[in-house]
Amino acid sequence: MKKVLLAVALGSICALSFAQGKDLKVAIDPTYEPFTFKTADGKPTGFDVDIANALCEQIKRKCVFVEQVWDSMIPGLQAKKYDVIISSMSITEDRLKAIDFTDKYYNTPSRVVVKKGVNYTGPASIKGKKIGVLKGSTQEKYAMGELKTVGVEVIPYEAQDQVYLDIKAGRLDGTVADFVEVTGGFLSKPEGKDYQLVGPELYIEKYFGIGAGIGLRKGETALKTELNGAIKAIRANGVYKKINDKYFKFDVYGK
Known part of the structure; x- marks a missing residue:
């Protein structure tokens, strides 16, 4: 027992x-x-x-x-x-x-990133450019709502690091990404030296929550x-x- x-x-x-x-x-x-x-x-x-x-x-x-x-x-x-x-x-x-x-x-806010020398004054100023975004992300939602509607070509990717590889290869003109992530994951690295943050910090709740x-x-x-x-x-x-x-x-x- x-x-x-x-x-x-x-x-x-x-x-x-x-x-x-x-x-x-x-x-x-x-x-x-x-x-x-x-x-x-x-x-x-x-x-x-x-x-x-x-x-x-x-x-x-x-x-x-x-x-x-x-x-x-x-x-x-x-x-x-x-x-x-x-x-x-x-x-x-x-x-x-x-x-x-x-x-x-x-x-943290999101930002638009394009090559240095591009005169960015708002979404319409990059009409015809190819912008890569993470598929299913808030940045994709913003890009579809604010960039694609004014003639920017928005291309979704399975992973953000694939976006950076295609920017480096010349297949993309830029991205929309989290400010901290794009700074640490791209802009601070050699391959990002010719690119810059443009436009305002993006906190738009309907896109970014x-x-x-x-x-x-x-x-x-x-x-x-x-x-x-x-x-x-x-x-x-x-x-x-x-x-x-x-x-x-x-x-x-x-x-």
Whole structure:
């Protein structure tokens, strides 16, 4: 009898430990430096990855990263291939129809990037130019709504780094991208030396939403509450600032 009771007790302890340490499957698109990219040995890294790990530590879970092509992120979440999306996904009205989000964990503007010497005075001034954007992104939505309508050729790509490769190869004239990402992932590198940011900072809510949040399936109320608490905690205890300062020279939490 004692052996049976001991076995039940041990089983209960193991079940509790498993629940507390359960893996959190996190979808990422590792082509978005400095938010999410890979080290030389193929490990995921970047601001989003560090934030995810900090949040997992806060809620006593282990992050397991699942690589996913950007425009398949939401279908993959709905199909339960992973638990959350922590990959610079902006909170927009359209996306909220399909999935839920936590509070924002950062908010940076988007910008138009073209070759130096181009006299950019607004979307119409680059009529006929070829602009590459990330397929399924808020930048694609903006480009389709504001650039294509005035005669700019907008070309969607599966990954942002493919956009930069085609700019370098001369197949594109520029891009619309997150300001921080395009600065770190392109403009600060040798291949971006002949290109520049033009026009205003783009915060237009109907295109870009209200900041990047963690994507969850509808109805995941307990997990959403946990993650919102964790975001507040790492903002308060200095962990967020430490991660922020590792990658950026300003607070990307933003407006």
